[in-house]
Amino acid sequence: MTVPLRVPTSTLLVGGSAIADADEDVADLLAATPPDEAPVGPAEEPATADETVRFCLQLGEAMIDATAPVVQVQDALEHVAHANGLPDVEVVALPTALVLSTPRAAQTRTVAVSAGYRSLRLDQVHAVLEVADLAREGEVGPAEGSRRIAAAFASDSPYTAWQQALGYVTSAVGLALVLGGSLTDVALAAVLGAAVVGFEKLTSARAGPYRSIVVLLSAFGVSTVVFTASRTGLDVSLLPALVAPLITFLPGALLTTSVIDLATRQMIAGAARLAAGVMTLVLLALGIVGGANLVGIPASAVAPGGEQALGWPGAWLGVVVYGVGVTIRHSARRRAVPWILLVLVVAYAGQLVGGALLGSQVSGFVGALAMTPVALVVARHPDGPPAMVSFLPAFWLLVPGALGLVGVTSVLGESAGQGITAVVTAATTMVAISLGVLTGLGAGSWALANRWWVRERTG
Numbered sequence: 438m439t440v441p442l443r444v445p446t447s448t449l450l451v452g453g454s455a456i457a458d459a460d461e462d463v464a465d466l467l468a469a470t471p472p473d474e475a476p477v478g479p480a481e482e483p484a485t486a487d488e489t490v491r492f493c494l495q496l497g498e499a500m501i502d503a504t505a506p507v508v509q510v511q512d513a514l515e516h517v518a519h520a521n522g523l524p525d526v527e528v529v530a531l532p533t534a535l536v537l538s539t540p541r542a543a544q545t546r547t548v549a550v551s552a553g554y555r556s557l558r559l560d561q562v563h564a565v566l567e568v569a570d571l572a573r574e575g576e577v578g579p580a581e582g583s584r585r586i587a588a589a590f591a592s593d594s595p596y597t598a599w600q601q602a603l604g605y606v607t608s609a610v611g612l613a614l615v616l617g618g619s620l621t622d623v624a625l626a627a628v629l630g631a632a633v634v635g636f637e638k639l640t641s642a643r644a645g646p647y648r649s650i651v652v653l654l655s656a657f658g659v660s661t662v663v664f665t666a667s668r669t670g671l672d673v674s675l676l677p678a679l680v681a682p683l684i685t686f687l688p689g690a691l692l693t694t695s696v697i698d699l700a701t702r703q704m705i706a707g708a709a710r711l712a713a714g715v716m717t718l719v720l721l722a723l724g725i726v727g728g729a730n731l732v733g734i735p736a737s738a739v740a741p742g743g744e745q746a747l748g749w750p751g752a753w754l755g756v757v758v759y760g761v762g763v764t765i766r767h768s769a770r771r772r773a774v775p776w777i778l779l780v781l782v783v784a785y786a787g788q789l790v791g792g793a794l795l796g797s798q799v800s801g802f803v804g805a806l807a808m809t810p811v812a813l814v815v816a817r818h819p820d821g822p823p824a825m826v827s828f829l830p831a832f833w834l835l836v837p838g839a840l841g842l843v844g845v846t847s848v849l850g851e852s853a854g855q856g857i858t859a860v861v862t863a864a865t866t867m868v869a870i871s872l873g874v875l876t877g878l879g880a881g882s883w884a885l886a887n888r889w890w891v892r893e894r895t896g
Contacts, residue, residue, distance in 0.1 A: 483521075483522070484521050484522070484578055484579040484580065486522070486523060486539070486542065486546070487546075488580070489517075489518055489521040489523050489579050490518075490523070490537060490539070490546055490548060491579070491583070492517070492521075492572075492579030492582055492583050493514045493517055493518055493526070493528075494535060494550050495582075495583055495586055496513070496514065496565075496568065496569060496586065497510050497514050497528070497530060497535045497537070497550075497552070498535055498550050498551075499557075499565040499568075499586050499589075499590075500513065500565060500569060501530060501531075501535060501552040501553050502552060502553060502554075502555040502556070502557050502565075503557050503561070503562040503565050503566065503825065504690060504694055504825075505566075505825060506694055506697050506701065506703070507530045507531070507532075507698050507701075507703040507706040508698070508701045508703060510528070510530040510535075511528045511529075511530050513569045513572075513573050514526065514528045514530075515528060516573035516574075517569070517572045517582075520572070520573060520574065520575035521575075521578065521579060523539055523542065525539060525540070525541040526538070526539055527540060530706065531552075531705060531706050531709065532552075532553045532706055532709045532710050532713070533551060533553045533554075534549060534550070534551055534552055535550050535552050536548070536549045555590075558594055558767055558768035558769075559767045559768055559769040559770070559773075559822075560589075560594070560768045560769060560770050561589045561590065561592070561768075562823070562825060562826055562829070563769070563770055563773065563822055563826050564585065564586070564588075564589035564592075565586060565589060566825055566826070567585075567823065568582050568585045568586055570823070595768055595770065595771065596765055596768055598638070601765060601766050601768065602631070602634045602635070603762075604761075604762045604763070604764070604765025604766035604767075605630055605631075605633075605634040605685065605762065605766045606627050606630045606631050606634065606762070607759075607761060607762030607765065607766075608630075608684055608758075608759050608761075608762030608763045608766055609626045609627060609629075609630030609681040609682050609684055609762070610623055610626055610627050610630070610681070610755075610758055610762070611754075611755045611757070611759025611760070611761075611762055612626070612677075612680065612681040612684055612755065612759050612834075613625075613677040613678070613681035613755070614677075614751050614752060614755025614758065614759075615752050615755040615756060615759060615785075615834070616674075616676055616680060616681065616755075617674065617677060617752070618674055618677030618678065618681070619672050619673075619674060619677075621666075621671050621672045621673055621678075622673060622674050622677040622678045622681075623677075625662075625663060625666065625673065625678045625682075626677065626678060626681035626682050629659050629662060629663070629678075629682035630682040632658070632659075632682070633658075633682050633685065636651070636654070636655060636658070637651065637655070649716075652686050652717060652720045652721060652724070653720045653721075653723060653724045655683060655686065655724065656683060656686070656720065656721045656722075656723070656724025656725050656728070657724035657725075657727045657728050658724075658728070659679060659682050659683055659724075659725075659728070660679060660724060660725040660727070660728030660729060661728035661732060662728075663675060663678045663679050663728075664728055664729050664731075664732040666678075667734065668732060668733075668734065679725060683721060684833070685766075686717060687717075687833065688714035688718065689832050689833050690829050690832040690833055691713060691714040692710075692711065692714040692715075692867050693832045693835075693867055693870050693871055693874075694832075695707045695708075695709075695710035695711035695713075695714060695867075696711070696867045696868055696870070696871035697871045697874060697875070698710060699711070700871055700872065700875060752785075753782075753785075756781055756782055756785045756834065757778060757782070759781070759834065760774075760778045760781045760782075760830060760834075761774070761778070763830045763833065764777055764830070767829075767830075769822070769826065770822065772820045773820070773821070773822035773826060776815045776818070776820070776821050776822055776827060777826070777827055777830055779811065779815065780808050780811055780812050780815065780827040780830075780831050781830055781831055781834055783807050783808045783811045784804045784805070784807060784808035784831040784834060785804065785834060786804075786807065787800075787803045787804035787805070787806065787807030787808060788801060788803065788804030788835060790807075791803025791804060799869055800866075800869075801835050801866045801867075801869040801870040802869035802870065802873040802876075803873065804831075804835055804870070805831075805835070805869070805870045805871070805872075805873025805874045805877060806874075806876050806877045807877070808827075808828075808831050809824075809828075809873065809874050809876075810877050812824045812827040812828055812831075813877075813878075815827055828874070832870070835866070
């Protein structure tokens with residue numbers, strides 16, 4: 438059952454083509470499991486209005502923690518409420534809060550919860566979005582849905598702590614290769630990545646309200662080592678050696694999601710996420726500038742990679758190595774790993790083609806445009822992860838955070854012209870990626886409607 442959104446929709450023009458009803462596309466097409474293939478759970482007693490409201494709050498809070506676009510959260514909760522007998526629910530979703538009201542019900546209810554304070558693993562994101570998709574179609578009721586979400590939050594990672602740490606080091610090595618690092622850069626990325634993940638683990642118990650200090654100190658320590666190594670005459674390309682070990686702090690997905698929110702007219706949520714992402718970039722840049730000043734090298738020396746360690750195959754190998762490391766670090770389900778790698782390879786290939794044909798500023802658009810239909814088709818497979826699970830590592834790979842970090846670092850390092858150019862390039866990249874996703878959703882809707890990849894059986 439499909440319930441149209443009550444908010445007016447807009448038409449986005451991307452590359453000369455119109456994408457109508459962008460809000461509904463983002464919300465509906467990010468669904469992980471189609472209704473005709475969703476597993477049906479045991480029948481539940483009809484839920485009361487209070488039980489439905491409590492479940493919607495729990496589900497919405499979990500989806501916000503999973504960094505889902507706000508329009509997807511609102512649409513999912515409206516569908517869930519309608520499926521459980523509350524057709525007139527108003528939802529206000531923000532990155533740090535969720536408000537739900539039933540203004541036209543027999544008994545008016547208005548409730549709110551805080552959100553966005555948890556960082557979910559990929560397997561938890563997978564579980565939450567599965568519950569959302571089943572609940573919006575009425576296949577799972579509030580009682581069972583609440584039980585599944587609670588079980589997902591209480592579950593342990595499929596990987597041990599040392600495996601996750603090794604995954605972080607592996608993803609840093611892969612990103613250094615993707616960024617064109619030399620063998621020295623790759624080795625530095627591995628060593629410093631291990632130091633960063635160790636420091637993060639050491640401070641995790643008390644880092645909640647002080648995470649900004651952890652980000653700042655990590656960037657300062659990494660930059661001090663890298664700039665010191667560059668002064669000794671080692672073959673160090675500063676961008677791969679600096680950015681790759683700090684990958685856990687790069688806000689690429691946050692910045693891109695903020696632009697998606699802005700593109701779908703969620704102004705407050707988009708602005709809040711954008712401000713949070715920019716703040717993280719500023720903290721990283723301050724740490725890098727501090728390390729550069731300590732060593733005596735201008736921070737404007739941060740530049741793209743030099744000689745690729747393994748030639749042109751090195752970047753492709755880096756994508757695979759990065760993907761394997763990210764899935765371990767962020768605890769993706771094992772059966773989802775091959776599909777995530779497929780989306781990563783498609784995104785990187787699209788980025789390369791876009792860069793060759795249209796320039797580096799538009800390369801992210803082509804990469805996102807290529808990966809989005811693939812992620813939607815993958816989500817239809819029985820073993821495929823929800824589209825958001827495939828998107829997140831791909832957003833991290835498209836590296837708007839890295840580009841922005843270079844720009845902010847250059848500005849703080851008194852190279853204003855170079856810095857402003859890099860910041861504008863980063864902003865253009867984020868917009869391009871977001872519009873690529875929206876355009877890909879339009880292409881994905883056509884593909885799903887026509888099922889062009891499935892041959893009809895005859896006879």
